[in-house]
Amino acid sequence: xxxxxxxxxxxxxxxxxxxxxxxxxxxxxxxxxxxxxxxxxxxxxxxxxxxxxxxxxxxxxxxxxxxxxxxxxxxxxxxxxxxxxxxxxxxxxxxxxxxxxxxxxxxxxxx
Amino acid sequence: xxxxxxxxxxxxxxxxxxxxxxxxxxxxxxxxxxxxxxxxxxxxxxxxxxxxxxxxxxxxxxxxxxxxxxxxxxxxxxxxxxxxxxxxxxxxxxxxxxxxxxxxxxxxxxxxx
Numbered sequence: 302x303x304x305x306x307x308x309x310x311x312x313x314x315x316x317x318x319x320x321x322x323x324x325x326x327x328x329x330x331x332x333x334x335x336x337x338x339x340x341x342x343x344x345x346x347x348x349x350x351x352x353x354x355x356x357x358x359x360x361x362x363x364x365x366x367x368x369x370x371x372x373x374x375x376x377x378x379x380x381x382x383x384x385x386x387x388x389x390x391x392x393x394x395x396x397x398x399x400x401x402x403x404x405x406x407x408x409x410x411x412x
Numbered sequence: 413x414x415x416x417x418x419x420x421x422x423x424x425x426x427x428x429x430x431x432x433x434x435x436x437x438x439x440x441x442x443x444x445x446x447x448x449x450x451x452x453x454x455x456x457x458x459x460x461x462x463x464x465x466x467x468x469x470x471x472x473x474x475x476x477x478x479x480x481x482x483x484x485x486x487x488x489x490x491x492x493x494x495x496x497x498x499x500x501x502x503x504x505x506x507x508x509x510x511x512x513x514x515x516x517x518x519x520x521x522x523x524x525x
Contacts (some may be wrong), residue, residue, distance in 0.1 A: 305455075307455075334512065341517070341518075342517055342518070343416075343501055343503075343515030343516050343517050343518050344501075344513075344515050345515075346513075346514075349512060349517070357512060358491050359512075391455055393456075395511075400458065400461075401458075401513065402458075403448075403455040403456040403457070404455050405453075405454050405455045406454075406455045409439065
């Protein structure tokens with residue numbers, strides 16, 4: 302059984318640019334959630350997708366957007382990057398139950 | 413709203429010492445409680461969970477008991493190893509929150525040989 306994978310591992314962008322992060326969910330999981338983890342903090346919920354529809358959103362501006370594809374993989378897009386967007390971005394997949402399985406994360410640095 | 417408070421770290425111990433990491437919570441409804449562990453450079457892994465009052469979650473020598481009366485879920489281990497060095501996150505979910513976990517800030521554990 303393949304676990305949750307994310308790409309890329311690390312990324313450096315310039316303020317104002319746009320970025321796309323990718324996540325492949327664990328086999329059999331139809332729900333994907335994205336989290337932002339700033340240095341020294343716990344993960345903060347960005348949004349969740351269930352069967353290709355957004356199923357909940359945290360306190361993040363609209364420049365954070367996402368997609369889920371028919372194979373349940375997902376993308377997180379961030380427009381107009383700001384310095385404070387520098388963080389570890391975590392993807393987690395699950396079924397309708399509440400147990401989430403996390404990927405290793407993408408480390409984004411905005412300069 | 414829901415919130416989780418963890419003791420601040422880092423917690424520094426010698427190998428074979430006893431570990432306690434405190435966690436308290438506030439929640440609407442009846443939460444499920446979790447401990448996650450994050451090893452350096454990795455994502456979060458579920459360590460243990462408890463879904464109702466007085467339940468004890470356990471895994472890999474770690475234990476935590478769901479205490480509704482004190483709204484706590486403290487993590488304990490009788491004898492830590494160097495390989496336990498990591499950041500530990502307490503979290504909760506509620507059905508009213510669509511099972512999205514609310515995390516604490518994390519507690520760093522450093523175990524010396």
